[in-house]
Amino acid sequence: MQASEPxxxxxxxxxxxxxxxxxxVSGIFWLLIGSAFAFISSYKLHSPExxxxxxxxxxxxxxxxxxxxxxxxxxxxxxxxxxxxxVTRLSRAxxxxxxxxxxxxxxxxxxxxxxxYLILTGRMxxxxxxxxxxxxxxxxxxxxxxVVWSSLRTFRLRASQYTYVSQWYLFGATLWFxxxxxxxxxxxxxxxxxxxxxxxxxxxxxxxxFTPIGxxxxxxxxxxxxxxxxxxxxxxxxxxxxxxxxxxxxxSHHLVGGPIPAWLMTASxxxxxxxxxxxxxxxxxxxxxxxxxxxxxxxxxTLRFVVFGAxxxxxxxxxxxxxxxxxxxxxxxxxxxxIAHSHMGMYAFFAMTLFGTIYYILPRVTMVPWPSxxxxxxxxxxxxxxxAIYVISLTTGGFIQGFALDNPKKPFIESVTAxxxxxxxxxxxxxxxxxxxxxxxxxxxxxxxHFVTTYPSIKGxxx
Amino acid sequence: xxxxxILFLGVLATFIxxxxxxxxxxxxxxxxxxxxxxxxxxxxxxxxxxxxKIYIREGCLYxxxxxxxxxxxxxxxxxxxxxxxxxxxxxxxxxxxxLGTSRTGPDLMNIGIRQPSDxxxxxxxxxxxxxxxxxxxxxxxxxxxxxxxxxxxxxPLKIPDKFMPKNKRPIxxxxxxxxxxxxxxxxxxxxxxxxxx
Numbered sequence: 266m267q268a269s270e271p272x273x274x275x276x277x278x279x280x281x282x283x284x285x286x287x288x289x290v291s292g293i294f295w296l297l298i299g300s301a302f303a304f305i306s307s308y309k310l311h312s313p314e315x316x317x318x319x320x321x322x323x324x325x326x327x328x329x330x331x332x333x334x335x336x337x338x339x340x341x342x343x344x345x346x347x348x349x350x351x352v353t354r355l356s357r358a359x360x361x362x363x364x365x366x367x368x369x370x371x372x373x374x375x376x377x378x379x380x381x382y383l384i385l386t387g388r389m390x391x392x393x394x395x396x397x398x399x400x401x402x403x404x405x406x407x408x409x410x411x412v413v414w415s416s417l418r419t420f421r422l423r424a425s426q427y428t429y430v431s432q433w434y435l436f437g438a439t440l441w442f443x444x445x446x447x448x449x450x451x452x453x454x455x456x457x458x459x460x461x462x463x464x465x466x467x468x469x470x471x472x473x474x475f476t477p478i479g480x481x482x483x484x485x486x487x488x489x490x491x492x493x494x495x496x497x498x499x500x501x502x503x504x505x506x507x508x509x510x511x512x513x514x515x516x517s518h519h520l521v522g523g524p525i526p527a528w529l530m531t532a533s534x535x536x537x538x539x540x541x542x543x544x545x546x547x548x549x550x551x552x553x554x555x556x557x558x559x560x561x562x563x564x565x566x567t568l569r570f571v572v573f574g575a576x577x578x579x580x581x582x583x584x585x586x587x588x589x590x591x592x593x594x595x596x597x598x599x600x601x602x603x604i605a606h607s608h609m610g611m612y613a614f615f616a617m618t619l620f621g622t623i624y625y626i627l628p629r630v631t632m633v634p635w636p637s638x639x640x641x642x643x644x645x646x647x648x649x650x651x652x653a654i655y656v657i658s659l660t661t662g663g664f665i666q667g668f669a670l671d672n673p674k675k676p677f678i679e680s681v682t683a684x685x686x687x688x689x690x691x692x693x694x695x696x697x698x699x700x701x702x703x704x705x706x707x708x709x710x711x712x713x714x715h716f717v718t719t720y721p722s723i724k725g726x727x728x
Numbered sequence: 729x730x731x732x733x734i735l736f737l738g739v740l741a742t743f744i745x746x747x748x749x750x751x752x753x754x755x756x757x758x759x760x761x762x763x764x765x766x767x768x769x770x771x772x773x774x775x776x777x778x779x780x781k782i783y784i785r786e787g788c789l790y791x792x793x794x795x796x797x798x799x800x801x802x803x804x805x806x807x808x809x810x811x812x813x814x815x816x817x818x819x820x821x822x823x824x825x826x827l828g829t830s831r832t833g834p835d836l837m838n839i840g841i842r843q844p845s846d847x848x849x850x851x852x853x854x855x856x857x858x859x860x861x862x863x864x865x866x867x868x869x870x871x872x873x874x875x876x877x878x879x880x881x882x883x884p885l886k887i888p889d890k891f892m893p894k895n896k897r898p899i900x901x902x903x904x905x906x907x908x909x910x911x912x913x914x915x916x917x918x919x920x921x922x923x924x925x
Contacts, residue, residue: 310832313856313864320870325787391784391824420732428731437739448747455823457816458755463825465751473743509739513746522801523827524814529754595802599793599831670831673806677834682862 273357275629280359281350282630284366284415288346289623290713291374293706295338296616298381300699302331307695311688321385329396330384336394336470337405338377340615342370344478345412347622348435350630351481352415355432358422362415369411376404392459394467395449402450409443430501431484434477437509441473457524464516471610472512476578479618480508480547483575486625488554490568491561496553500546508543511536518589521598537589544582551575566641570621573649577613581606596671601684602663605656612698613652620644620705627709631716640708647701655694662687758816769817769919772911779911782904784826786868793828794837794915808842809835810917815924818917833865840916849909850885850901858891871905874898 306328308315316322353360360366380397383389389396397405416439420432449466488495495501514536517529555561555572562569584606587593597603624641628634635641662684669680772780783789796810804810814837819825843849851858854872856865874897875884882900893899901909 309866310864313866317867318869323786323868324866325790328790329787387785389784389787391789391826393790393829426731428735433735436735440736440739441743444743444747448751454755456758456819456821456825458751458758459823459825460819460827461754461758462751465746469746506738506742509742510745513742514750517750519829520827522797523795524816524819526754526757529750533750591801595800598802599829601832603829670807671803673803673808678860678862681832681864685864688864 274354275632277353277357277359278350278626278629280363281353284360284363284370285346285350285626285630286713286716287367287370288342288349288373289627290709291370292339292341292343292346292619293623293702293709295334295342295377296702297706299331299335299339300695300702302327302334304692304695304699306331307688307692311685311692320387326385326387326389329389330381332394333384333396334377334381335611337373337380337397340475340611340619342373342377343619343623344475344615345369345373347482347619347626348416348438348478349412350622350626351431351485352419352435355429355435355485356419356423358419358424360415361418361422362411365411366415369408372404372408376401376408379404392463394470395463399450399452402446406443406447409446413439413443429484430495430498430505431481433505434481434484437505438474438477438481441469441477445469445473460520460523461517461525461529464519466516468516468519469513471615472515473509475611475615476508476512479574479578479615480504482618482622483547483551483571483578486567486571486621487551487575490565491555491558493554493558496550500550504543504546504550507539507546511539511543515540515585515589518594521589521591521594534589534591538586540582541586544579544586548575548579566638566645567621567625569645570617570624573645574614574616574618574621577609577617581609581614584609596667597663598667600663600667600670601659601687602667605659605663608652608659609656613656617648617652620648623709627712631712633712633715633719635708636711636715637708640704644701644705644708647697647704651694651697651701654697655691658687658690658694662690769820769921770914770917771821772914775907776911776914778904779907779909779914782871782908783911784824788836789826789828791828791830791832791865793831793835795827796835796837796917804835810838812917812921812924814917815921817921836912836915838916838918840913841918844913846909846913847886849912850905851887853905853908854885854887854899855891858888868905871908872899872901875900 305316305322306324309317309324309327313324320326349360349366376397380401383398383401384396388398390398416435420436423432445466449462454462484495484501515533517525517533518537521530521534551572562572588597588602588606624635665683665687666680669675669683670677794814796812796814797804798813799805805813818837819827848859850872852860852865853868855867855869856863857867872885873880874893874895875882876897880900884898884900887899
């Protein structure tokens with residue numbers, strides 16, 4: 266550990282111990298569940314008769330169960346665990362409201378469990394990313410209040426008035442997500458305005474909830490592990506405020522060509538193109554910080570995962586900016602290209618970043634080292650190669666599908682049969698990524714087992 | 729001014745600008761277009777409305793869109809997905825709206841015009857590969873049942889031998905299958921909308 270004051274750091278880590286363990290480990294549990302749903306959905310797309318007579322595993326339900334378990338289960342819970350730990354470390358104040366956070370973790374797990382059950386039994390809402398029916402959002406709402414309270418209380422107790430860029434992002438995420446989620450669930454929408462709301466919401470979950478947490482982590486870990494300050498304060502400032510301004514407005518690019526007012530489409534396309542500003546500033550800032558220290562990637566697993574994530578963030582965002590252009594959307598809209606894009610964001614960027622942060626946080630809060638460096642390497646390469654195959658195959662397949670659809674002389678079914686090989690490649694990718702997750706989960710299990718047996722003696726020391 | 733307050737205000741302002749910009753203002757603008765009368769310009773019968781719920785329950789919307797794009801955004805119209813692009817009026821009774829984002833299967837906004845046959849739809853839902861070789865659409869056998877007793881009324885599907893269940897009992901649609909087909913047949917936007925070419 267390179268903290269300048271190891272004692273303070275470890276005291277802080279201890280204050281965040283139980284909430285971090287609860288949220289991070291729950292997140293990994295949902296990652297495994299989500300991977301199983303992912304595999305089934307993927308397999309069904311080339312072999313539709315696979316598990317074909319089980320209503321609750323029909324494609325439409327199981328892919329939705331996959332999405333919701335990885336978004337609200339894995340990404341949100343592991344994201345909150347990361348957020349809490351970063352807030353604590355950066356404020357240099359012990360984490361506040363630990364009891365509430367534990368209740369929050371229980372509620373959050375309850376919400377996801379019931380939600381997934383309702384989806385599989387056919388009671389989903391019919392709005393993408395908002396499939397959980399009303400009782401769930403009340404549970405999440407309460408659960409999130411505890412997180413907001415703890416995060417802001419801890420931030421208020423911060424040791425220095427000077428705030429670091431990661432703190433801005435965390436502050437944003439904490440305040441943005443609750444109203445976003447609450448407003449999206451208000452029963453005041455129907456017809457086309459509901460679609461506008463739907464994509465305002467769904468895009469912002471990525472843009473102003475996951476992305477700020479991911480960037481906060483990248484901004485923390487890259488300089489921390491390399492051991493030198495972030496390249497430019499002004500670029501950080503520009504990156505943060507331009508993200509806050511433009512990302513918020515992106516959502517309607519999902520409706521290009523749809524029945525929405527033209528000005529709305531133009532506004533979102535413009536904002537999507539403007540995203541190039543925050544993205545390149547962050548990329549330059551991170552690159553210049555890492556420059557000359559790339560050899561560190563070999564020694565620090567956290568750095569390896571986080572840098573993979575940060576580079577994917579640049580790639581996925583620039584791709585998103587082009588994809589929003591009407592001439593490109595004409596081909597890629599409605600195709601597998603979109604699925605590749607969303608996985609590049611949610612997985613290659615966010616999930617990989619979370620893996621890196623968990624490799625850093627968990628041994629510090631449990632005071633148990635990772636049992637096997639080999640397992641970490643396998644995890645990295647299986648998931649890294651897996652997501653690469655995923656993105657490359659569906660990006661290519663999506664283009665082929667898109668050109669087939671755009672040619673009115675081609676019968677529709679040709680766009681389907683052309684995709685089959687790419688669907689198979691996706692299943693291969695899903696298997697590789699799932700293996701990586703299992704290896705990761707085994708490492709975590711071993712840490713926890715060790716933690717439980719040594720806990721009584723640690724407790725004595727840290728008290 | 730305190731940095732934390734600047735941060736707070738900025739975070740709030742950016743969020744609210746977009747909340748109004750791409751959510752509430754479009755809502756206010758569009759909501760006024762709602763036509764008078766409850767079943768204009770299109771409507772769902774009670775049976776079709778029930779079918780629509782099944783459409784959502786089975787997740788059809790993850791593979792099918794319900795929107796026709798104008799010529800400059802894609803070849804939907806040359807392909808025959810509709811006579812005109814869809815507009816706000818075409819969705820006024822839809823809650824939730826199921827525009828969809830994926831065309832793993834074809835757009836269904838006008839499937840009622842393209843495919844009016846009950847028999848075709850029922851066979852297709854029972855097993856899409858009966859009528860469409862190479863389809864990756866799931867089968868929905870739970871929307872059907874075997875005809876065992878005289879109480880099981882209904883017209884048996886004409887299923888080719890290859891696709892029959894092993895016991896060779898006749899297969900009849902449940903009420904759910906009939907409702908879903910009624911919904912699919914009701915999907916037609918064949919009227920004119922003001923201001924849409």
